[in-house]
Amino acid sequence: MGRLIVVSNRVATPTETKGSAGGLAVGVFGALKDAGGVWFGWSGDVVSETVANAGPQLVEEDPVTFATVGLTRKDYDQYYRGFSNATLWPVFHYRNDLARYERDEYAGYRRVNAWLAHKLKKLIEPDDNIWIHDYHLIPFAEALRSEGVKNRIGFFLHIPFPSPQVLQTIPPHEELVRSLCCYDLLGFQTRNDQQAFHDYIAREAHGKVVESGENKEHGEIEAYGRKLRTGVYRIGVFxxxxxxxxxxxxxxxxxxxxxxxxxxxxxxxxxxxxxxxxxxxxxxxxxxxxxxxxxxxxxxxxxxxxxxxxxxxxxxxxxxxxxxxxxxxxxxxxxxxxxxxxxxxxxxxxxxxxxxxxxxxxxxxxxxxxxxxxxxxxxxxxxxxxxxxxxxxxxxxxxxxxxxxxxxxxxxxxxxxxxxxxxxxxxxxxxxxxxxxxxxxxxxxxRNDLGVWRDTFLSDLASVPQPT
The missing domain is CATH 3.40.50.2000 (Glycogen Phosphorylase B;)
Incomplete structure (x- = not known):
C-alpha cells in the first residue's frame, strides 16, 4: 500500500500538529502518521525568486515529511491575495458584490498551481495516493496530469460550492470546473454543495451525473472526457x-x-x-x-x-x-x-x-x-x-x-x-x-467525528481504479 501525499495551501508546522492546530491539520496529520508520506504546500513566507526556486524545504518527523516552499511577492499577490481570496472566496460564499476578477491574477493562480505541481512531482512515488485541499488548488490535479502523474488524486473543498448561476459570475468558470474534473474523487461538506456541482455538470457542461447511496450522497460524473466520483464528507472534531x-x-x-x-x-x-x-x-x-x-x-x-x-x-x-x-x-x-x-x-x-x-x-x-x-x-x-x-x-x-x-x-x-x-x-x-x-x-x-471524515474519504479514494 502506497504512502499519502497531502497538499494544502498552508502546511502546519510539526509543532502545530502536536496540539494547537485546527481540524484540517489534526485530521490529515493523523492519516499521514498512519500511512507515512508527505505534507506539501506554501510555508507562509514571501521570499525572493532565488529562494522560491531553490526547491522544497524538507523537515522529517518520521514517518512524515513536511515539504514547504515560499512564494514570491508577485505570486502571493496574484495567486493568494488575488484570485484565491478576492475572487474565489467571495463568490463561493455568495458575496459576488465583494468579488473582483483580474485576468493577470487568474493567470498567476494557474501559474502557481503548475509551479507547485512541478515541485511536488519529484517527491511522488508510483503507489502514492494524493489528497488536495481547498479552493486555492483547484487546478492542481490538471497540472499534475500535465506532468505525467498517473496516481489517484482526490480533492476536498472545505468551503461552500456555489450554484451554477453564481459560479458563472467568474469569467473562467468553465475552466475551473474542467480542472475539477481532472480529479478522481471530489469531496464536499454538504449535500447542497455536491448538488450545486452536479447541477453545473448537467446543465452547463452537458455531462452525465449518476447519484447513488444514502440521500444520493455519492455520485459518478462523466464530463470533459473523464469519469470521476463525488461524495459528501462532513468534517468533524474529536x-x-x-x-x-x-x-x-x-x-x-x-x-x-x-x-x-x-x-x-x-x-x-x-x-x-x-x-x-x-x-x-x-x-x-x-x-x-x-x-x-x-x-x-x-x-x-x-x-x-x-x-x-x-x-x-x-x-x-x-x-x-x-x-x-x-x-x-x-x-x-x-x-x-x-x-x-x-x-x-x-x-x-x-x-x-x-x-x-x-x-x-x-x-x-x-x-x-x-x-x-x-x-x-x-x-x-x-x-x-x-x-x-x-x-x-x-x-x-x-x-x-x-x-x-x-x-x-x-x-x-x-x-x-x-x-x-x-x-x-x-x-x-x-x-x-x-x-x-x-x-x-x-x-x-x-457518529461523524474527524476520524470518520478522514478515513471514509481516503478509503473511497483508494477504491478508485488507478488512472491509466
Missing part, C-alpha cells in the same frame, strides 16, 4: 478529546479571571476569523435587539466576540474590522454602565485550549455565519460543554453543521429580531431541555 481538554483547563487563571469579571452575568461566546462571511455585524445587531426588546437582560448578559484578523492586506477585510469596531463602540455606548460592558470585542488570537475552556463556561454559543462550508466552531462549542450544565448552541441555518446538529436553536442570520428571540429563548431554557439538546448534538459529533 468530541471526547475536546471535552477532556475543556474540563482540564476550566480552573486555569484566564477562566477564573473571566468568571470574576462577569460577576454572575450570563455569557454568550462567539469565536470566528475576522471575515465578512461570518455574519459578525449582523450578530452584534441581534445582541443589540436583545437588549432593546428584553430590558431585564441589560446588565445581566455579556457577549464576548473573539475575531482574530486575517488577510489584513485585503481591502474588504479592513472594512469589516472597522465596521465591527464602530458597531461595538456604538452599542456599548448605548447600554454600558459604570460596571458593565455589553460587548467585549477581542481582535486577537487565542490558543485553542483556552477557547475550549471559555466555551465550557458560557451559557450560549452564538455561531451565525451568512454562509459556511461546515463551521467547526459550532461542533467545538458543543463538545466543550459541561454535560451536567450544558450551554445552548444558537446556529445559523447556513452553516454546514446545521445538517447534523439538530439540537441547536436555528436562526436566519439576516433576521436580527429572530436571532434576538433565539438568544432570549436560550438564556431562559430549563436544564432538562439543555441536556437533551446537548446529548442529541454529542451523538451526532461522535
Amino acid at each position: 468530541p471526547d478529546e475536546i471535552a477532556e481538554q475543556a474540563a482540564r483547563y476550566e480552573s486555569r487563571q484566564h477562566v477564573l479571571d473571566l468568571k470574576q469579571s462577569l460577576e454572575g452575568r450570563k455569557l454568550i461566546m462567539s469565536v470566528d476569523r475576522l471575515d465578512y462571511s461570518k455574519g459578525l455585524v449582523e450578530r452584534f445587531h441581534a445582541f443589540e435587539q436583545l437588549l432593546e426588546q428584553a430590558p431585564d437582560w441589560r446588565g445581566n448578559v455579556t457577549l464576548v466576540q473573539i475575531a482574530p484578523p486575517t488577510r489584513s492586506d485585503v481591502a474588504s477585510y479592513k472594512a469589516i474590522r472597522e465596521e465591527l469596531e464602530r458597531e461595538a463602540g456604538r452599542i456599548n455606548g448605548r447600554f454600558s454602565g459604570l460596571d458593565y460592558t455589553p460587548i467585549r470585542y477581542l481582535s486577537q488570537q487565542y490558543d485553542r485550549w483556552k477557547l475550549m475552556s471559555l466555551f465550557r463556561e458560557s451559557q450560549i454559543g452564538f455561531v451565525t455565519p451568512l454562509h459556511d462550508g461546515m463551521n467547526l466552531v459550532a461542533k467545538e462549542y458543543v463538545a466543550a460543554q459541561n454535560p451536567n450544565d450544558p450551554g445552548v448552541l444558537v446556529l445559523s441555518i447556513f452553516a454546514g453543521a446545521a445538517a447534523e446538529l439538530s439540537g441547536a436553536l436555528f436562526v436566519n442570520p439576516h433576521d436580527s429580531a429572530g436571532m434576538a428571540e433565539a438568544l432570549q429563548t436560550a438564556l431562559g431554557m430549563p436544564l432538562d431541555e439543555r441536556k437533551a439538546r446537548y446529548h442529541t448534538n454529542m451523538e451526532a459529533l461522535r
